[in-house]
Amino acid sequence: MKILVCISHVPDTTTKIKFADNKLDTNGVQFIIGPYDDFALARAVEIKEATGGTVTVLNVGEADTEPSIRKALAIGADNAVRVNAVPTDSLFVAQQIVEHAKSENYDMILMGRESSDYNSGLVHGLVGELMGWPSIAPAMKLEVDGSTAKLSREIEGGHEDVEVAMPFVAGCQEPIAEWKIPNMRGIMMARKKPLQVVEPVGVDGVTTYKTFELPEEKGECKMVDAGQMDELVGLLKNEARVL
Amino acid sequence: MSVLVFIEADNGVIKKSSLEAVAYGSKLGEVTAVAMGSIDASELASVGKYGASKVLHCSDDRLNDGVISATAKLIAEAANQAGTETVIMSRSSLVDAVAARVAIKMGASVVANVQELPDTSNGFVVKRGVFTGKAFAYVEVPEGKKVLTVTKNVVPLEESGSEATVEEISVAFDDADFGVKRVGVHKQEGDILLPEADLVVSAGRGMKGPENWQMIEDLASTLGAATACSKPVSDMDWRPHHEHVGQTGIKVAPQLYIAVGISGAIQHLAGVNSSKVIVAINKDPEAPFFKAADYGVVGDAFEVVPKLIEALKNNQN
Numbered sequence: 095m096k097i098l099v100c101i102s103h104v105p106d107t108t109t110k111i112k113f114a115d116n117k118l119d120t121n122g123v124q125f126i127i128g129p130y131d132d133f134a135l136a137r138a139v140e141i142k143e144a145t146g147g148t149v150t151v152l153n154v155g156e157a158d159t160e161p162s163i164r165k166a167l168a169i170g171a172d173n174a175v176r177v178n179a180v181p182t183d184s185l186f187v188a189q190q191i192v193e194h195a196k197s198e199n200y201d202m203i204l205m206g207r208e209s210s211d212y213n214s215g216l217v218h219g220l221v222g223e224l225m226g227w228p229s230i231a232p233a234m235k236l237e238v239d240g241s242t243a244k245l246s247r248e249i250e251g252g253h254e255d256v257e258v259a260m261p262f263v264a265g266c267q268e269p270i271a272e273w274k275i276p277n278m279r280g281i282m283m284a285r286k287k288p289l290q291v292v293e294p295v296g297v298d299g300v301t302t303y304k305t306f307e308l309p310e311e312k313g314e315c316k317m318v319d320a321g322q323m324d325e326l327v328g329l330l331k332n333e334a335r336v337l
Numbered sequence: 338m339s340v341l342v343f344i345e346a347d348n349g350v351i352k353k354s355s356l357e358a359v360a361y362g363s364k365l366g367e368v369t370a371v372a373m374g375s376i377d378a379s380e381l382a383s384v385g386k387y388g389a390s391k392v393l394h395c396s397d398d399r400l401n402d403g404v405i406s407a408t409a410k411l412i413a414e415a416a417n418q419a420g421t422e423t424v425i426m427s428r429s430s431l432v433d434a435v436a437a438r439v440a441i442k443m444g445a446s447v448v449a450n451v452q453e454l455p456d457t458s459n460g461f462v463v464k465r466g467v468f469t470g471k472a473f474a475y476v477e478v479p480e481g482k483k484v485l486t487v488t489k490n491v492v493p494l495e496e497s498g499s500e501a502t503v504e505e506i507s508v509a510f511d512d513a514d515f516g517v518k519r520v521g522v523h524k525q526e527g528d529i530l531l532p533e534a535d536l537v538v539s540a541g542r543g544m545k546g547p548e549n550w551q552m553i554e555d556l557a558s559t560l561g562a563a564t565a566c567s568k569p570v571s572d573m574d575w576r577p578h579h580e581h582v583g584q585t586g587i588k589v590a591p592q593l594y595i596a597v598g599i600s601g602a603i604q605h606l607a608g609v610n611s612s613k614v615i616v617a618i619n620k621d622p623e624a625p626f627f628k629a630a631d632y633g634v635v636g637d638a639f640e641v642v643p644k645l646i647e648a649l650k651n652n653q654n
Binding site for chain 2: 105107108110111113118129130184185188210211212213214215216217218219220222223224226228229230231232234244247248249250251252253254255256257258259262265267268269299300301302303304305306307308309312313315316317318319320321323324326327328329330331334336337
Protein backbone atom coordinates (compact mmCIF):
# COMPACT_ATOMS: atom_id res chain seq x y z
CA MET A 95 0.00 0.00 0.00
CA LYS A 96 1.39 3.36 -1.03
CA ILE A 97 -0.28 6.22 0.86
CA LEU A 98 0.10 10.00 0.61
CA VAL A 99 -0.97 12.04 3.63
CA CYS A 100 -1.31 15.80 3.18
CA ILE A 101 -0.86 17.82 6.34
CA SER A 102 -1.46 21.44 7.24
CA HIS A 103 0.49 23.41 9.84
CA VAL A 104 -1.97 25.43 11.92
CA PRO A 105 -2.29 27.33 15.22
CA ASP A 106 -3.00 25.10 18.24
CA THR A 107 -6.77 24.76 18.80
CA THR A 108 -6.57 26.75 22.07
CA THR A 109 -5.05 29.80 20.31
CA LYS A 110 -6.75 33.14 20.78
CA ILE A 111 -6.71 34.48 17.22
CA LYS A 112 -5.37 38.04 16.71
CA PHE A 113 -4.25 39.90 13.60
CA ALA A 114 -1.37 42.31 13.12
CA ASP A 115 -0.52 44.06 9.84
CA ASN A 116 -3.54 42.31 8.31
CA LYS A 117 -2.21 38.83 8.91
CA LEU A 118 -2.29 36.33 11.76
CA ASP A 119 -0.28 37.58 14.74
CA THR A 120 1.90 34.50 15.35
CA ASN A 121 3.53 35.98 18.43
CA GLY A 122 3.29 33.32 21.16
CA VAL A 123 1.26 30.98 18.92
CA GLN A 124 2.09 27.28 19.08
CA PHE A 125 1.74 25.53 15.70
CA ILE A 126 0.60 21.92 15.31
CA ILE A 127 -0.24 19.41 12.59
CA GLY A 128 -3.86 20.16 11.58
CA PRO A 129 -6.05 18.16 14.01
CA TYR A 130 -8.02 16.48 11.21
CA ASP A 131 -4.83 15.78 9.23
CA ASP A 132 -3.41 14.17 12.37
CA PHE A 133 -6.30 11.64 12.32
CA ALA A 134 -5.58 10.89 8.63
CA LEU A 135 -1.88 10.39 9.41
CA ALA A 136 -2.61 8.07 12.33
CA ARG A 137 -4.91 5.89 10.18
CA ALA A 138 -2.38 5.82 7.32
CA VAL A 139 0.35 4.61 9.69
CA GLU A 140 -1.98 1.92 11.09
CA ILE A 141 -2.82 0.70 7.56
CA LYS A 142 0.87 0.63 6.63
CA GLU A 143 1.69 -1.33 9.78
CA ALA A 144 -1.06 -3.86 8.98
CA THR A 145 -0.49 -4.30 5.23
CA GLY A 146 3.05 -3.06 4.54
CA GLY A 147 3.97 -0.25 2.18
CA THR A 148 4.94 3.36 2.64
CA VAL A 149 3.45 6.58 3.95
CA THR A 150 4.62 9.86 2.41
CA VAL A 151 3.64 13.17 4.00
CA LEU A 152 3.25 16.33 1.96
CA ASN A 153 2.96 19.85 3.28
CA VAL A 154 2.64 23.10 1.38
CA GLY A 155 4.49 25.60 3.54
CA GLU A 156 7.64 27.58 4.09
CA ALA A 157 10.60 26.33 6.15
CA ASP A 158 8.86 27.16 9.46
CA THR A 159 6.51 24.16 8.96
CA GLU A 160 9.36 21.62 9.16
CA PRO A 161 8.83 20.84 12.89
CA SER A 162 5.32 19.59 11.99
CA ILE A 163 6.71 17.55 9.09
CA ARG A 164 9.39 16.01 11.34
CA LYS A 165 6.68 15.18 13.88
CA ALA A 166 4.72 13.37 11.16
CA LEU A 167 7.87 11.39 10.30
CA ALA A 168 8.35 10.59 14.00
CA ILE A 169 4.76 9.31 14.18
CA GLY A 170 5.56 6.81 11.42
CA ALA A 171 5.61 8.36 7.94
CA ASP A 172 8.56 7.17 5.85
CA ASN A 173 9.45 10.24 3.85
CA ALA A 174 8.23 13.77 3.27
CA VAL A 175 7.80 16.43 0.62
CA ARG A 176 7.55 20.13 1.41
CA VAL A 177 6.29 22.39 -1.37
CA ASN A 178 8.00 25.67 -0.60
CA ALA A 179 5.10 28.16 -0.68
CA VAL A 180 2.59 29.86 1.58
CA PRO A 181 -0.71 27.89 1.30
CA THR A 182 -3.08 30.76 0.55
CA ASP A 183 -5.81 29.12 -1.51
CA SER A 184 -7.37 25.65 -1.73
CA LEU A 185 -6.92 25.32 -5.49
CA PHE A 186 -3.28 26.40 -5.21
CA VAL A 187 -2.64 23.72 -2.54
CA ALA A 188 -4.55 21.05 -4.49
CA GLN A 189 -2.53 21.70 -7.65
CA GLN A 190 0.73 21.29 -5.71
CA ILE A 191 -0.49 17.96 -4.33
CA VAL A 192 -1.54 16.77 -7.80
CA GLU A 193 1.79 17.87 -9.31
CA HIS A 194 3.54 15.54 -6.85
CA ALA A 195 1.01 12.69 -6.85
CA LYS A 196 0.42 12.29 -10.58
CA SER A 197 3.66 10.39 -11.16
CA GLU A 198 3.72 8.41 -7.87
CA ASN A 199 1.03 5.71 -8.24
CA TYR A 200 -0.48 6.19 -4.79
CA ASP A 201 -3.25 3.81 -3.69
CA MET A 202 -4.87 6.53 -1.62
CA ILE A 203 -4.43 10.17 -0.71
CA LEU A 204 -5.59 11.03 2.80
CA MET A 205 -5.91 14.38 4.54
CA GLY A 206 -8.12 16.06 7.12
CA ARG A 207 -11.69 17.03 6.23
CA GLU A 208 -10.52 20.67 6.43
CA SER A 209 -7.63 22.71 7.77
CA SER A 210 -8.52 24.36 11.07
CA ASP A 211 -7.13 27.74 9.94
CA TYR A 212 -8.85 28.46 6.62
CA ASN A 213 -11.60 25.79 6.99
CA SER A 214 -12.45 25.58 3.30
CA GLY A 215 -12.65 21.78 3.27
CA LEU A 216 -12.14 21.81 -0.48
CA VAL A 217 -8.71 20.29 -1.08
CA HIS A 218 -9.78 16.60 -1.02
CA GLY A 219 -12.52 17.22 -3.61
CA LEU A 220 -10.24 19.34 -5.79
CA VAL A 221 -7.48 16.71 -5.72
CA GLY A 222 -9.99 13.92 -6.43
CA GLU A 223 -11.47 15.68 -9.44
CA LEU A 224 -8.06 16.75 -10.79
CA MET A 225 -6.73 13.19 -10.44
CA GLY A 226 -9.95 11.69 -11.83
CA TRP A 227 -10.38 9.72 -8.59
CA PRO A 228 -13.39 9.42 -6.26
CA SER A 229 -13.27 11.61 -3.13
CA ILE A 230 -15.00 10.83 0.16
CA ALA A 231 -15.40 13.25 3.07
CA PRO A 232 -15.80 13.46 5.98
CA ALA A 233 -14.55 9.88 6.46
CA MET A 234 -14.97 8.51 10.00
CA LYS A 235 -13.83 4.95 9.30
CA LEU A 236 -11.48 3.45 6.73
CA GLU A 237 -10.79 -0.27 6.29
CA VAL A 238 -8.81 -1.84 3.46
CA ASP A 239 -10.02 -5.13 1.97
CA GLY A 240 -7.82 -6.17 -0.96
CA SER A 241 -8.16 -3.51 -3.64
CA THR A 242 -11.36 -2.13 -2.09
CA ALA A 243 -11.67 0.42 0.69
CA LYS A 244 -14.63 0.49 3.03
CA LEU A 245 -15.39 3.88 4.51
CA SER A 246 -17.98 5.44 6.72
CA ARG A 247 -18.95 8.98 5.81
CA GLU A 248 -20.76 11.39 8.14
CA ILE A 249 -24.05 12.76 6.82
CA GLU A 250 -26.68 14.93 8.57
CA GLY A 251 -28.11 12.94 11.45
CA GLY A 252 -25.90 9.87 11.01
CA HIS A 253 -23.49 8.19 8.62
CA GLU A 254 -23.39 6.12 5.44
CA ASP A 255 -21.16 3.14 4.68
CA VAL A 256 -19.53 3.20 1.25
CA GLU A 257 -17.19 1.00 -0.74
CA VAL A 258 -14.76 2.25 -3.35
CA ALA A 259 -12.02 0.71 -5.48
CA MET A 260 -8.55 2.18 -5.03
CA PRO A 261 -7.17 4.72 -5.78
CA PHE A 262 -9.26 7.37 -4.04
CA VAL A 263 -8.99 10.53 -1.93
CA ALA A 264 -10.47 10.87 1.57
CA GLY A 265 -10.88 13.84 3.92
CA CYS A 266 -10.76 12.33 7.40
CA GLN A 267 -12.09 13.13 10.86
CA GLU A 268 -12.43 11.34 14.19
CA PRO A 269 -13.00 8.58 15.11
CA ILE A 270 -11.04 7.18 12.12
CA ALA A 271 -8.03 6.55 14.40
CA GLU A 272 -6.56 7.70 17.70
CA TRP A 273 -3.99 10.47 17.49
CA LYS A 274 -0.47 9.06 17.80
CA ILE A 275 2.21 10.55 20.03
CA PRO A 276 5.77 10.08 18.73
CA ASN A 277 8.07 7.99 20.93
CA MET A 278 11.79 8.63 21.44
CA ARG A 279 12.82 6.03 18.85
CA GLY A 280 10.46 7.61 16.31
CA ILE A 281 11.86 11.07 17.01
CA MET A 282 15.47 9.80 16.56
CA MET A 283 14.61 8.00 13.31
CA ALA A 284 12.67 10.99 11.94
CA ARG A 285 15.87 13.06 11.80
CA LYS A 286 17.32 10.71 9.19
CA LYS A 287 14.19 10.22 7.06
CA PRO A 288 14.23 11.99 3.67
CA LEU A 289 12.53 15.39 3.43
CA GLN A 290 12.49 16.70 -0.11
CA VAL A 291 11.84 20.40 -0.75
CA VAL A 292 10.29 21.30 -4.10
CA GLU A 293 9.28 24.65 -5.58
CA PRO A 294 5.57 25.27 -6.34
CA VAL A 295 3.92 25.22 -9.75
CA GLY A 296 1.97 28.29 -10.86
CA VAL A 297 -1.84 28.15 -10.60
CA ASP A 298 -4.50 30.33 -12.29
CA GLY A 299 -7.86 31.30 -10.80
CA VAL A 300 -6.77 31.50 -7.17
CA THR A 301 -8.54 33.71 -4.62
CA THR A 302 -6.77 36.45 -2.66
CA TYR A 303 -7.17 37.23 1.04
CA LYS A 304 -7.63 41.00 1.41
CA THR A 305 -8.43 41.66 5.08
CA PHE A 306 -9.34 39.86 8.30
CA GLU A 307 -11.65 40.81 11.15
CA LEU A 308 -12.66 39.41 14.53
CA PRO A 309 -16.28 38.71 15.51
CA GLU A 310 -18.05 41.38 17.55
CA GLU A 311 -17.48 41.02 21.28
CA LYS A 312 -20.44 39.58 23.19
CA GLY A 313 -22.08 41.99 25.62
CA GLU A 314 -22.34 41.22 29.33
CA CYS A 315 -23.97 37.88 30.20
CA LYS A 316 -27.28 38.51 32.00
CA MET A 317 -27.49 36.20 35.02
CA VAL A 318 -30.84 34.68 36.00
CA ASP A 319 -31.45 33.07 39.40
CA ALA A 320 -31.74 29.25 39.23
CA GLY A 321 -35.19 29.45 40.86
CA GLN A 322 -36.53 31.95 38.32
CA MET A 323 -36.90 29.96 35.11
CA ASP A 324 -40.12 31.85 34.27
CA GLU A 325 -37.97 34.98 34.13
CA LEU A 326 -35.51 33.28 31.74
CA VAL A 327 -38.34 32.16 29.44
CA GLY A 328 -39.73 35.72 29.53
CA LEU A 329 -36.34 37.16 28.56
CA LEU A 330 -35.89 34.69 25.69
CA LYS A 331 -39.37 35.48 24.45
CA ASN A 332 -39.63 39.25 24.90
CA GLU A 333 -36.04 40.54 24.99
CA ALA A 334 -34.06 38.12 22.81
CA ARG A 335 -37.14 37.22 20.70
CA VAL A 336 -35.97 33.70 19.96
CA LEU A 337 -38.99 31.75 21.28
CA MET B 338 -25.81 37.85 -14.71
CA SER B 339 -27.45 34.46 -14.40
CA VAL B 340 -26.94 32.19 -11.39
CA LEU B 341 -27.36 28.46 -10.82
CA VAL B 342 -28.43 27.34 -7.34
CA PHE B 343 -28.26 23.70 -6.25
CA ILE B 344 -31.19 22.79 -3.99
CA GLU B 345 -31.59 19.77 -1.71
CA ALA B 346 -34.63 18.20 -0.09
CA ASP B 347 -35.04 16.34 3.17
CA ASN B 348 -37.93 13.82 3.11
CA GLY B 349 -39.26 15.41 -0.07
CA VAL B 350 -39.32 18.95 1.34
CA ILE B 351 -36.84 21.55 0.04
CA LYS B 352 -34.49 22.51 2.88
CA LYS B 353 -34.76 26.01 4.31
CA SER B 354 -31.01 26.47 3.74
CA SER B 355 -31.53 25.69 0.02
CA LEU B 356 -34.27 28.34 -0.15
CA GLU B 357 -31.83 30.79 1.42
CA ALA B 358 -29.32 29.93 -1.32
CA VAL B 359 -32.02 30.67 -3.94
CA ALA B 360 -32.75 34.01 -2.23
CA TYR B 361 -29.00 34.74 -2.17
CA GLY B 362 -28.69 33.91 -5.86
CA SER B 363 -31.68 36.11 -6.73
CA LYS B 364 -29.82 39.12 -5.30
CA LEU B 365 -27.05 38.47 -7.84
CA GLY B 366 -29.07 37.75 -10.97
CA GLU B 367 -31.64 35.52 -12.63
CA VAL B 368 -31.76 32.17 -10.83
CA THR B 369 -32.07 28.71 -12.32
CA ALA B 370 -32.22 26.01 -9.64
CA VAL B 371 -31.05 22.41 -10.06
CA ALA B 372 -32.37 19.50 -7.99
CA MET B 373 -32.13 15.72 -8.08
CA GLY B 374 -33.82 12.56 -6.88
CA SER B 375 -37.41 12.03 -5.74
CA ILE B 376 -39.02 15.44 -5.19
CA ASP B 377 -42.58 16.36 -6.31
CA ALA B 378 -42.86 18.82 -9.20
CA SER B 379 -45.12 21.06 -7.07
CA GLU B 380 -42.50 21.20 -4.32
CA LEU B 381 -39.85 22.08 -6.91
CA ALA B 382 -42.03 24.79 -8.47
CA SER B 383 -42.43 26.42 -5.03
CA VAL B 384 -38.83 27.68 -5.06
CA GLY B 385 -40.09 30.28 -7.55
CA LYS B 386 -41.45 32.15 -4.53
CA TYR B 387 -37.87 32.78 -3.42
CA GLY B 388 -36.63 33.99 -6.78
CA ALA B 389 -35.93 31.05 -9.10
CA SER B 390 -37.55 31.28 -12.53
CA LYS B 391 -36.75 27.71 -13.58
CA VAL B 392 -35.85 24.40 -11.92
CA LEU B 393 -33.83 21.76 -13.73
CA HIS B 394 -34.65 18.38 -12.21
CA CYS B 395 -32.70 15.18 -12.68
CA SER B 396 -35.03 12.39 -11.55
CA ASP B 397 -32.45 9.60 -12.05
CA ASP B 398 -33.05 7.25 -9.06
CA ARG B 399 -29.36 6.60 -8.61
CA LEU B 400 -28.96 10.17 -7.36
CA ASN B 401 -31.14 9.49 -4.30
CA ASP B 402 -28.03 8.03 -2.67
CA GLY B 403 -26.27 11.40 -2.53
CA VAL B 404 -23.41 10.22 -4.74
CA ILE B 405 -20.65 12.81 -4.79
CA SER B 406 -19.15 12.49 -8.30
CA ALA B 407 -22.49 12.14 -10.09
CA THR B 408 -23.95 15.11 -8.22
CA ALA B 409 -20.95 17.22 -9.23
CA LYS B 410 -21.45 16.22 -12.86
CA LEU B 411 -25.15 17.12 -12.71
CA ILE B 412 -24.46 20.60 -11.28
CA ALA B 413 -21.68 21.35 -13.78
CA GLU B 414 -23.86 20.14 -16.66
CA ALA B 415 -26.82 22.23 -15.42
CA ALA B 416 -24.57 25.32 -15.26
CA ASN B 417 -23.48 24.60 -18.81
CA GLN B 418 -27.04 24.10 -20.12
CA ALA B 419 -28.33 27.19 -18.29
CA GLY B 420 -25.36 29.22 -19.50
CA THR B 421 -24.48 30.41 -15.99
CA GLU B 422 -21.03 31.37 -14.74
CA THR B 423 -21.91 31.49 -11.03
CA VAL B 424 -23.02 28.54 -8.90
CA ILE B 425 -24.39 29.01 -5.36
CA MET B 426 -25.06 26.17 -2.90
CA SER B 427 -25.89 26.12 0.79
CA ARG B 428 -23.47 24.10 2.91
CA SER B 429 -24.48 20.52 3.75
CA SER B 430 -22.63 17.24 4.07
CA LEU B 431 -23.21 16.66 0.35
CA VAL B 432 -22.42 20.19 -0.83
CA ASP B 433 -19.20 20.30 1.21
CA ALA B 434 -18.06 17.17 -0.62
CA VAL B 435 -19.30 18.22 -4.07
CA ALA B 436 -18.44 21.94 -4.47
CA ALA B 437 -14.74 21.44 -5.20
CA ARG B 438 -15.45 18.87 -7.92
CA VAL B 439 -18.02 21.17 -9.56
CA ALA B 440 -15.42 23.97 -9.65
CA ILE B 441 -12.84 21.82 -11.43
CA LYS B 442 -15.42 20.52 -13.93
CA MET B 443 -16.43 24.13 -14.74
CA GLY B 444 -12.93 25.62 -14.61
CA ALA B 445 -14.21 27.94 -11.86
CA SER B 446 -12.75 29.59 -8.78
CA VAL B 447 -14.27 28.28 -5.56
CA VAL B 448 -14.90 29.82 -2.13
CA ALA B 449 -16.45 27.89 0.78
CA ASN B 450 -18.21 29.07 3.91
CA VAL B 451 -19.40 32.46 2.59
CA GLN B 452 -21.27 34.51 5.22
CA GLU B 453 -22.82 37.47 3.33
CA LEU B 454 -23.71 38.79 -0.11
CA PRO B 455 -20.60 39.72 -2.12
CA ASP B 456 -19.30 43.27 -2.35
CA THR B 457 -19.22 43.94 -6.09
CA SER B 458 -18.31 47.64 -5.88
CA ASN B 459 -14.73 46.83 -6.83
CA GLY B 460 -14.34 43.30 -8.19
CA PHE B 461 -16.07 40.45 -6.32
CA VAL B 462 -15.21 40.25 -2.61
CA VAL B 463 -16.86 37.79 -0.20
CA LYS B 464 -16.75 37.48 3.58
CA ARG B 465 -15.99 33.96 4.81
CA GLY B 466 -15.45 32.32 8.18
CA VAL B 467 -11.86 31.34 9.05
CA PHE B 468 -9.97 30.01 12.08
CA THR B 469 -12.94 27.81 12.94
CA GLY B 470 -15.41 30.55 13.78
CA LYS B 471 -12.84 32.70 15.57
CA ALA B 472 -12.43 35.23 12.70
CA PHE B 473 -13.64 36.34 9.27
CA ALA B 474 -11.73 37.07 6.08
CA TYR B 475 -12.58 39.15 3.01
CA VAL B 476 -11.55 37.27 -0.10
CA GLU B 477 -11.28 38.56 -3.65
CA VAL B 478 -12.54 36.09 -6.24
CA PRO B 479 -11.06 36.51 -9.73
CA GLU B 480 -13.24 37.45 -12.68
CA GLY B 481 -14.90 34.56 -14.50
CA LYS B 482 -16.66 31.40 -13.32
CA LYS B 483 -17.31 31.05 -9.61
CA VAL B 484 -18.63 28.43 -7.19
CA LEU B 485 -19.66 29.65 -3.72
CA THR B 486 -20.90 27.64 -0.75
CA VAL B 487 -22.89 29.79 1.70
CA THR B 488 -23.75 29.32 5.37
CA LYS B 489 -27.15 28.97 6.99
CA ASN B 490 -29.01 32.29 7.54
CA VAL B 491 -26.87 33.93 4.82
CA VAL B 492 -29.83 36.10 3.77
CA PRO B 493 -33.34 36.46 5.26
CA LEU B 494 -36.12 34.57 3.47
CA GLU B 495 -38.95 36.57 1.91
CA GLU B 496 -41.61 35.20 -0.41
CA SER B 497 -42.14 37.36 -3.44
CA GLY B 498 -42.10 35.63 -6.85
CA SER B 499 -44.48 33.12 -8.37
CA GLU B 500 -44.06 29.42 -9.22
CA ALA B 501 -41.01 28.31 -11.17
CA THR B 502 -41.21 26.18 -14.30
CA VAL B 503 -39.80 22.67 -13.86
CA GLU B 504 -37.86 20.91 -16.60
CA GLU B 505 -36.20 17.51 -16.65
CA ILE B 506 -32.46 17.61 -17.27
CA SER B 507 -30.70 14.59 -18.69
CA VAL B 508 -27.06 13.97 -17.95
CA ALA B 509 -24.83 11.37 -19.62
CA PHE B 510 -23.54 9.62 -16.50
CA ASP B 511 -20.94 6.88 -16.80
CA ASP B 512 -19.93 4.11 -14.37
CA ALA B 513 -17.11 6.21 -12.88
CA ASP B 514 -19.70 8.71 -11.62
CA PHE B 515 -21.07 5.95 -9.40
CA GLY B 516 -17.68 4.52 -8.39
CA VAL B 517 -18.47 5.03 -4.70
CA LYS B 518 -21.14 2.49 -3.71
CA ARG B 519 -23.41 3.15 -0.76
CA VAL B 520 -23.82 -0.13 1.13
CA GLY B 521 -25.63 1.12 4.23
CA VAL B 522 -27.18 4.18 5.86
CA HIS B 523 -27.45 4.72 9.59
CA LYS B 524 -29.68 7.68 10.23
CA GLN B 525 -32.07 8.61 12.96
CA GLU B 526 -35.31 9.30 11.11
CA GLY B 527 -37.65 12.01 12.31
CA ASP B 528 -35.07 13.92 14.36
CA ILE B 529 -34.51 17.60 13.69
CA LEU B 530 -31.20 17.79 11.83
CA LEU B 531 -28.63 19.62 13.93
CA PRO B 532 -27.01 21.78 11.22
CA GLU B 533 -30.48 22.94 10.09
CA ALA B 534 -31.97 23.51 13.55
CA ASP B 535 -33.07 26.97 14.74
CA LEU B 536 -33.09 25.84 18.37
CA VAL B 537 -30.40 23.60 19.89
CA VAL B 538 -30.16 22.05 23.36
CA SER B 539 -26.64 20.84 24.07
CA ALA B 540 -25.24 19.07 27.11
CA GLY B 541 -21.83 18.12 28.45
CA ARG B 542 -20.01 16.19 31.11
CA GLY B 543 -22.06 17.95 33.80
CA MET B 544 -24.81 15.42 32.99
CA LYS B 545 -22.63 12.76 34.67
CA GLY B 546 -23.68 9.89 32.38
CA PRO B 547 -25.70 8.91 29.28
CA GLU B 548 -28.53 7.61 31.47
CA ASN B 549 -29.32 11.21 32.44
CA TRP B 550 -30.01 12.43 28.90
CA GLN B 551 -33.79 12.01 29.12
CA MET B 552 -34.23 15.47 30.63
CA ILE B 553 -32.13 16.99 27.82
CA GLU B 554 -34.34 15.25 25.26
CA ASP B 555 -37.43 16.41 27.15
CA LEU B 556 -36.16 20.00 27.09
CA ALA B 557 -35.41 19.68 23.36
CA SER B 558 -38.82 18.22 22.52
CA THR B 559 -40.59 20.90 24.60
CA LEU B 560 -38.81 23.54 22.51
CA GLY B 561 -38.87 21.62 19.20
CA ALA B 562 -35.06 21.77 19.31
CA ALA B 563 -32.28 19.50 18.07
CA THR B 564 -29.98 17.88 20.63
CA ALA B 565 -26.20 18.30 20.63
CA CYS B 566 -23.28 17.54 22.92
CA SER B 567 -19.70 18.49 23.78
CA LYS B 568 -16.63 16.61 22.54
CA PRO B 569 -15.89 14.67 25.79
CA VAL B 570 -19.46 13.35 25.74
CA SER B 571 -19.11 12.05 22.19
CA ASP B 572 -15.58 10.73 22.90
CA MET B 573 -16.97 8.69 25.81
CA ASP B 574 -19.75 7.39 23.51
CA TRP B 575 -22.45 8.86 25.71
CA ARG B 576 -23.85 10.39 22.52
CA PRO B 577 -23.24 9.75 18.79
CA HIS B 578 -20.49 11.66 16.97
CA HIS B 579 -22.91 13.51 14.69
CA GLU B 580 -24.18 15.40 17.78
CA HIS B 581 -20.70 16.68 18.69
CA VAL B 582 -20.53 20.45 18.35
CA GLY B 583 -17.19 22.26 18.41
CA GLN B 584 -13.93 22.96 16.64
CA THR B 585 -13.56 19.38 15.39
CA GLY B 586 -17.29 18.64 15.17
CA ILE B 587 -20.41 20.29 13.78
CA LYS B 588 -20.57 24.09 13.64
CA VAL B 589 -24.06 25.33 14.42
CA ALA B 590 -25.71 28.71 13.87
CA PRO B 591 -29.14 28.49 15.53
CA GLN B 592 -31.32 31.31 16.86
CA LEU B 593 -30.96 29.84 20.36
CA TYR B 594 -28.26 27.56 21.79
CA ILE B 595 -28.81 26.27 25.33
CA ALA B 596 -25.68 24.73 26.89
CA VAL B 597 -26.24 22.54 29.93
CA GLY B 598 -23.28 21.38 32.02
CA ILE B 599 -20.69 22.42 29.39
CA SER B 600 -17.77 24.43 30.76
CA GLY B 601 -17.18 26.34 27.50
CA ALA B 602 -13.66 25.44 26.39
CA ILE B 603 -12.43 27.58 23.47
CA GLN B 604 -12.74 24.55 21.14
CA HIS B 605 -16.43 24.14 22.01
CA LEU B 606 -17.14 27.85 21.64
CA ALA B 607 -15.62 27.76 18.13
CA GLY B 608 -18.54 25.56 17.08
CA VAL B 609 -21.31 27.66 18.64
CA ASN B 610 -20.29 31.31 18.43
CA SER B 611 -22.38 31.91 15.31
CA SER B 612 -25.50 31.30 17.44
CA LYS B 613 -27.75 34.37 17.78
CA VAL B 614 -28.49 33.86 21.50
CA ILE B 615 -26.65 31.58 23.93
CA VAL B 616 -27.91 30.41 27.34
CA ALA B 617 -25.39 28.72 29.64
CA ILE B 618 -26.51 26.60 32.59
CA ASN B 619 -23.63 25.51 34.82
CA LYS B 620 -23.12 24.92 38.53
CA ASP B 621 -19.65 26.52 38.39
CA PRO B 622 -20.01 30.33 38.43
CA GLU B 623 -16.48 30.57 36.98
CA ALA B 624 -17.31 28.42 33.89
CA PRO B 625 -15.87 30.17 30.80
CA PHE B 626 -19.19 29.69 28.98
CA PHE B 627 -20.65 32.60 30.98
CA LYS B 628 -18.24 34.94 29.16
CA ALA B 629 -19.59 33.78 25.77
CA ALA B 630 -23.28 33.57 26.74
CA ASP B 631 -26.09 36.12 26.60
CA TYR B 632 -27.95 34.60 29.54
CA GLY B 633 -26.50 32.55 32.37
CA VAL B 634 -27.91 30.39 35.13
CA VAL B 635 -25.66 29.20 37.95
CA GLY B 636 -27.19 26.00 39.24
CA ASP B 637 -27.33 22.22 39.19
CA ALA B 638 -28.60 20.97 35.81
CA PHE B 639 -30.66 18.30 37.55
CA GLU B 640 -32.66 21.02 39.33
CA VAL B 641 -32.60 23.79 36.70
CA VAL B 642 -33.56 21.80 33.59
CA PRO B 643 -36.86 20.38 34.97
CA LYS B 644 -37.81 23.89 36.16
CA LEU B 645 -37.00 25.30 32.74
CA ILE B 646 -39.14 22.64 31.05
CA GLU B 647 -42.02 23.50 33.39
CA ALA B 648 -41.62 27.24 32.72
CA LEU B 649 -41.62 26.63 28.95
CA LYS B 650 -44.78 24.49 29.21
CA ASN B 651 -46.50 27.18 31.30
CA ASN B 652 -45.53 29.73 28.66
CA GLN B 653 -46.96 27.58 25.87
CA ASN B 654 -50.31 27.13 27.66
